[in-house]
Amino acid sequence: MIGIVGYSVTKAGAIEPLTGSGSETIIVRLAGLLGENGFAVALLAGVVLAGILAATMSTSDSQLLAASSSFSQNIIRDFLHINISEKTAMKLAKSTVLIIAIIAVIFASDPNSSVFQIVSFAWAGFGATFGPVMLLSLFWRRSNKNGAIAGMAVGAVMIFVWKYIVRPLGGAWDIYELLPAFLIALAVNVIVSLASKSDPAVEQEYDDYKRSLQRD
Known part of the structure; x- marks a missing residue:
């Protein structure tokens, strides 16, 4: 809603067009615009700014x-x-x-x-590092400790490699680093798990859990 309102206000000319990281300040600009229209509306603008600070803190x-x-x-x-x-x-x-x-x-x-870019990079790191491990541990009985460790390590490294080495090449390589790093970490997890010995106790525990879900 903030984005839609901010876009409309910008198109109407009430706020100058914002580009790049400046677009992240749209709610602050809207609060400033409200504050220019009387005392009562300025109080509303103060509540908006207080909401920003409360969410941040x-x-x-x-x-x-x-x-x-x-x-x-x-x-x-x-x-x-x-x-x-x-x-x-x-x-x-x-x-x-x-x-x-x-x-x-x-x-x-x-x-x-840009706060958005920092958060986006951080989420890419979480997704590529822990996403494949979570999915495979839930849906694949053959996943083991060695595959999980290798997948997490490769996923974490590939986030930096793709963002700072591969993605700057542009063209077809200009992809959000979460997707390629996730797929590579997933493949490494599967390959290492298949190449290493699994723990029968873990597989048995997985089978018991699946059977309990089917009974429920």
Whole structure:
């Protein structure tokens, strides 16, 4: 709705045409336009801007907390098996929040940066890295640990390779990096799974689960 209203207002000439990353500021421009038409409408514009800040803060603080706890718990304790006290874990979590915040400020300080492009690249990374693993683990009994690890590694690498090396070639190669990276990661996952030995216990668990679904 914001896009449709913004497009209509721009076509009517109330707001100058926005191109590139400037199009992401359309809701701010609409709020500014509302603020020019009296006190009561300016209050509505303030509510719109408050909504933007609320949505931004609710997302950023939850992501910061998730990142900090993931580093101190999932990486340090679970993955690296380093036994640390709760006080040390809290210090690591706070340091992680600070580091991520500094990186975010660096990104935000670039007036030519596009939030949409950053989010799009991040989602491509999630989709290509974890998408094939999720699908194969749900629908293919032969998928195993080796295939999953290889698929995730190749998917993560291919996102950068396609975006910065292949896609700039243009033409038929100018494809959103999620699609080719996902397909390549999927193929690697299947090939490595077939080439490596599967775990009979995992296959049995998969079969039992499928049978339970059929009974239900």
